[in-house]
Structures are given as structure tokens and as C-alpha cells.
Amino acid sequence: MTNERLAYLFDRFLQEQCSPEENRELSALVLNPQHEEQVRALLGSYWSQVVAAKDSVLMPDEEAEKMLEKMFHEPLKKAAPVKRMRWRRIAVAASILLAVALGSYLVFFQPSKETKEVVKVEEPAKDVKAPETNRAMITLADGSTVYLDSANNGQLAMQGNVKLVKLSNGQIAYETTGGDMLTEMKYNTLSNPRGSKVIDMALADGSHVWLNAGSSVTYPIAFIGNERNVTITGEAYFEVTTDKSKPFKVSKGDVTVQVLGTHFNVNAYDDEDNIKVTLLEGSVKVSKGQSSLNIKPNQQAVVNTNTVSLNTNVDVDLVMAWKNGYFKFNRTDLKIIMREIARWYDVEVNYEGNVPLQLYNGDVPRNVNVSEVLKVLEYTGAHFKIEGKKVTVLK
CATH class of the missing domain: 2.60.120.1440 (Jelly Rolls)
Structure with a gap:
């Protein structure tokens, strides 16, 4: 079924006349699986006009990606193992590509046309900033x-x-x-x-x-x-x-x-x-x-x-280090340190295996990222992994 609004907005998009509200509306329509056939046809029509003098009748992967990048205002990150798709499958995958563009998911497609499986995996941040504001x-x-x-x-x-x-x-x-x-x-x-x-x-x-x-x-x-x-x-x-x-x-x-x-x-x-x-x-x-x-x-x-x-x-x-803007460790047990880090950075702390028994020394400003604090601890043998808002103490 043809959606006249989708066709209208797509045309305005090609002419770079979409307002921010219209662009959001267009994105929502493209993401609707009911419009798969129409999106495919619109992309095909656009491509046939662009390459009328060329031999190829298929829209290359790069061109399809550029189209979606422009529509969603984000570059598509090449997050392996995302497989390249022919333009005919772009419409089906638009919602997934949008998620990839925002860096939130890794997408996997089955080779069969009949079966498409999507596996959603969080891509965690690799560091946590110190508090920048007071949220009291x-x-x-x-x-x-x-x-x-x-x-x-x-x-x-x-x-x-x-x-x-x-x-x-x-x-x-x-x-x-x-x-x-x-x-x-x-x-x-x-x-x-x-x-x-x-x-x-x-x-x-x-x-x-x-x-x-x-x-x-x-x-x-x-x-x-x-x-x-x-x-x-x-x-x-x-x-x-x-x-x-x-x-x-x-x-x-x-x-x-x-x-x-x-x-x-x-x-x-x-x-x-x-x-x-x-x-x-x-x-x-x-x-x-x-x-x-x-x-x-x-x-x-x-x-x-x-x-x-x-x-x-x-x-x-x-x-008084906390009030004066520092972490200060003086033969301090690791669990005590990690509880302080958890409160300041609002992170979850987990332990992989037994907790290291050594005591730790060092001074670190509290306005640095959590990775900088952990580096000080790593000098004395501890090891850590940061995944989003979770810090794991490794064996």
C-alpha cells in the first residue's frame, strides 16, 4: 500500500527541504516494516535517475549507506561483523542500520531471504567521567x-x-x-x-x-x-x-x-x-x-x-581527601578503594576471582576519568576492565 506522506517527505528529503520535524517523521516511516516495498521503490527510482547513463542498475552499498547517513544525521559506524547489504535489503534493515549508526548494536543477518535474525549486543563505553555537576x-x-x-x-x-x-x-x-x-x-x-x-x-x-x-x-x-x-x-x-x-x-x-x-x-x-x-x-x-x-x-x-x-x-x-578533591590511598585495602570509586563515579564493581590482598598507596585528583584512578592501582599489580558503568577487578 502506497503511503503518500512517505513519498512526499522522501521527495522533500532529496531536495534538502525537510524541516527537523519532517525528517524525524520520515525516519519513523522508513523504519516501519509495512513500508518496505515502497522504500525499496523510492530508493530504486532515485538511483535510476542518478545513474541513468550508467550500466549498473543496482544501488551500491556505499550509496545506500550515504543515503541513510544523511537521513539519520549520523555516519554509519563499521561495527564488525555487520555484513554489507544490497540496496534492495536496505529498507528492510533501516531500523537496524539506524541503531548501528548510533553505535548501540551489532547486527547479524542470516543469508536466507526468508529468515532475518537480529542479535542485539550492547557496545559499552570504555571509561567513566568524574561527576561534572551536583545532582543533589x-x-x-x-x-x-x-x-x-x-x-x-x-x-x-x-x-x-x-x-x-x-x-x-x-x-x-x-x-x-x-x-x-x-x-x-x-x-x-x-x-x-x-x-x-x-x-x-x-x-x-x-x-x-x-x-x-x-x-x-x-x-x-x-x-x-x-x-x-x-x-x-x-x-x-x-x-x-x-x-x-x-x-x-x-x-x-x-x-x-x-x-x-x-x-x-x-x-x-x-x-x-x-x-x-x-x-x-x-x-x-x-x-x-x-x-x-x-x-x-x-x-x-x-x-x-x-x-x-x-x-x-x-x-x-x-x-579529608574527598572534601579536598582527591582520592588518597595510604596502605588502603582494595575493597575500600573500590567502594569509594563506586560511589563517586556511580559504577557497579564486580570481582573476577579472589580479591588481591595487597595494600595500595597513591594520590589522584577526583576530577579525572575512572581509568586514570585505576591506572594508579595497576602500578601495584591490580588489573581492571571497564564496560559502561561496570568495573571488573580481574584476577
Whole structure:
């Protein structure tokens, strides 16, 4: 059955008069198997006009490919083992060729005219870029969500007399204004997903929190009452404004860090064996159940299932490398490293065979592709394979 619209658009295409919308419509019509015979006839008619003075009556493979390249605005990549086709089969294969042109599939055709088999195989990317943007979001007290990557600078929300704003440097801040004071505790949650740059936020009391990828913090819009309580998942660094009348508490499950005014880092990812609280300035008390520990600067509280223990041999530069834009390894176990890579690049990590037992050292900027990080590890004997968003640790 002849489709008049297809013929009309094909003619406009040959005259280079198709609009972008018409070209998309033409592509869809060509891809429809019901139009196979008509597409074949249109291509044949076109070719007979072009080569009227030549002996050949067959449209060469190269010419058919050029026609489709122009139609789909992509060069056809020669992805082996794609077999060349006579023009008479181009119409049948148009949809497959389009996929090849986009680099997404490898196509195989049976030699029989009656049977055409298509095998779809993903062609994975060979590298993964570091996060280029921040994809964090804030869930407000009313349940609505503000996506920070698409939000303009300026006021994002007004909750009582507290204004949520995005500053020109990308920082998020809560500012108290005139108006009705909040009389009940209301909470917001800042979530920073895997594969997202570090996000910096100023709370209503002036305290600052930085969130690593794959982390979240839940906090009051305004600190009402005698305490300042927040909860976290993942990893966060805090610089807490001093207020002796209102202790600042950070919780993860039944683990609590209590401070007055101080700088400290909390690593509390669910896939890590322990929660680690590292103090840079001031003093904090770390508690779990009946067990508690006061730590001083350059010390670390390590919280496991039953106890809170003290680590005095702390590499603070290693702990804070994520906030300062680096991966830093200092006799670090490979599985710990790969978990950090998985969160930052939002990749899946698999292991082929046993995990190498050696420990690793090195410093790498976090703004490079994942392959650059893996090269540092390969200097000490590890080997990796990157397939799209999957990294495999080889034997």
C-alpha cells in the first residue's frame, strides 16, 4: 500500500527541504516494516535517475549507506561483523542500520531471504567521567522536592520565617527573615546521590556541612529548643558554630556525636564495616548505647557493632581527601578503594576471582576519568576492565 506522506517527505528529503520535524517523521516511516516495498521503490527510482547513463542498475552499498547517513544525521559506524547489504535489503534493515549508526548494536543477518535474525549486543563505553555537576536535592517539610542542579540562584523556598537560597557559588543556605517565627520543629533532607559532586550547605545556625556522594543529612529548618539535632547517612564533614546553650548532635542509627563547636568528619556509609568519627578541631563525645568516648583533634573514634574504640594513628589528609578533591590511598585495602570509586563515579564493581590482598598507596585528583584512578592501582599489580558503568577487578 502506497503511503503518500512517505513519498512526499522522501521527495522533500532529496531536495534538502525537510524541516527537523519532517525528517524525524520520515525516519519513523522508513523504519516501519509495512513500508518496505515502497522504500525499496523510492530508493530504486532515485538511483535510476542518478545513474541513468550508467550500466549498473543496482544501488551500491556505499550509496545506500550515504543515503541513510544523511537521513539519520549520523555516519554509519563499521561495527564488525555487520555484513554489507544490497540496496534492495536496505529498507528492510533501516531500523537496524539506524541503531548501528548510533553505535548501540551489532547486527547479524542470516543469508536466507526468508529468515532475518537480529542479535542485539550492547557496545559499552570504555571509561567513566568524574561527576561534572551536583545532582543533589532537598526534600522540604511538606514533602515537595527541590532539584538543585536545575534550580536558579536565589530563593528556592520559604518555610515560616526561614528562607532557603542557592548562592552564586552553588552553596545552599538557610537564612532567617522577618515574619512568623516557626513554633514547631520542621525538617528538611539534603540528599547527594552517587555520581554527584560534593555539596556545601549552611544551616540556620550558621554551621556548615559538606556531603560526599551517596550521602544525606536530615536537619531542622530552624533550631528550636535546647539542642541542635541532625541525622546522616554516608559521609559528611561539619564545621559547627559554637553555642554552649545548644549542643549540636549528629546521629546515625544508635551512634551519636555530641559537640558544642568544632570541626569533624563522620564516615557512616552502610556498606562500610565501621562508623568513623575524625576530629580536626575542638572536642566531641561519641556514643553508642552504654559505650562512649571523648576524642581530641587528630584522633578518631571507630564504632563497630558493640564498642567505641580510639584510633590515635590517624592520617587526617586521607580522611579529608574527598572534601579536598582527591582520592588518597595510604596502605588502603582494595575493597575500600573500590567502594569509594563506586560511589563517586556511580559504577557497579564486580570481582573476577579472589580479591588481591595487597595494600595500595597513591594520590589522584577526583576530577579525572575512572581509568586514570585505576591506572594508579595497576602500578601495584591490580588489573581492571571497564564496560559502561561496570568495573571488573580481574584476577
